[in-house]
Amino acid sequence: MATKKRWLSDRSKCDLCNADISVGKVKYFVDGKVNTCGGAWALMCPSCHDLYGVGLGLGIGQKYDGMSTIPYLLEGDEALKR
Numbered sequence: 073m074a075t076k077k078r079w080l081s082d083r084s085k086c087d088l089c090n091a092d093i094s095v096g097k098v099k100y101f102v103d104g105k106v107n108t109c110g111g112a113w114a115l116m117c118p119s120c121h122d123l124y125g126v127g128l129g130l131g132i133g134q135k136y137d138g139m140s141t142i143p144y145l146l147e148g149d150e151a152l153k154r
């Protein structure tokens with residue numbers, strides 16, 4: 073029985089474009105690796121994840137519900153299956 077992970081840290085802005093990703097502003101946000109900056113991690117809004125994200129999965133990116141105060145992990149807690 074795995075307990076769903078939740079995002080407990082503060083979130084207000086996308087690290088990349090400064091878009092407002094606070095509660096209710098976006099459907100989801102992603103904490104993940106970006107395809108620039110040598111694989112740095114960033115907190116991203118949906119558009120930035122489309123542009124710069126490298127996917128969802130362990131060690132790649134985690135997608136969280138943007139509508140809740142304490143967001144649940146939606147996707148990204150499993151290794152990528154290819």
Ligand SMILES: [Zn+2]
Binds near residue numbers: 087089116117121
């Ligand atoms: Zn952004």
